[in-house]
């Protein structure tokens with residue numbers, strides 16, 4: 166994905182009815198733009214109701230999440246395997262801390 170920052174969110178009117186992410190700082194008034202999820206969508210000035218009613222497009226959301234800077238791996242060098250803890254090890258830890 167080559168979706169760059171900055172981006173902005175815009176509700177796309179019916180029949181789309183979802184809020185998508187687009188390139189740029191703000192809508193430049195273009196009648197159609199390509200969203201983060203790769204569809205070219207017609208844009209119109211959204212009403213307040215559009216903002217309230219349109220659910221976020223999760224595909225766009227995920228695209229932008231993947232582009233977010235990686236959080237620092239605080240588990241580097243800790244005894245847990247690659248910082249990932251399965252339910253087993255978490256349960257073991259809870260049981261251990263419960264025991265006086």
Ligand SMILES: [Zn+2]
Nearest residue numbers: 185202222225
């Ligand atoms: Zn989208």
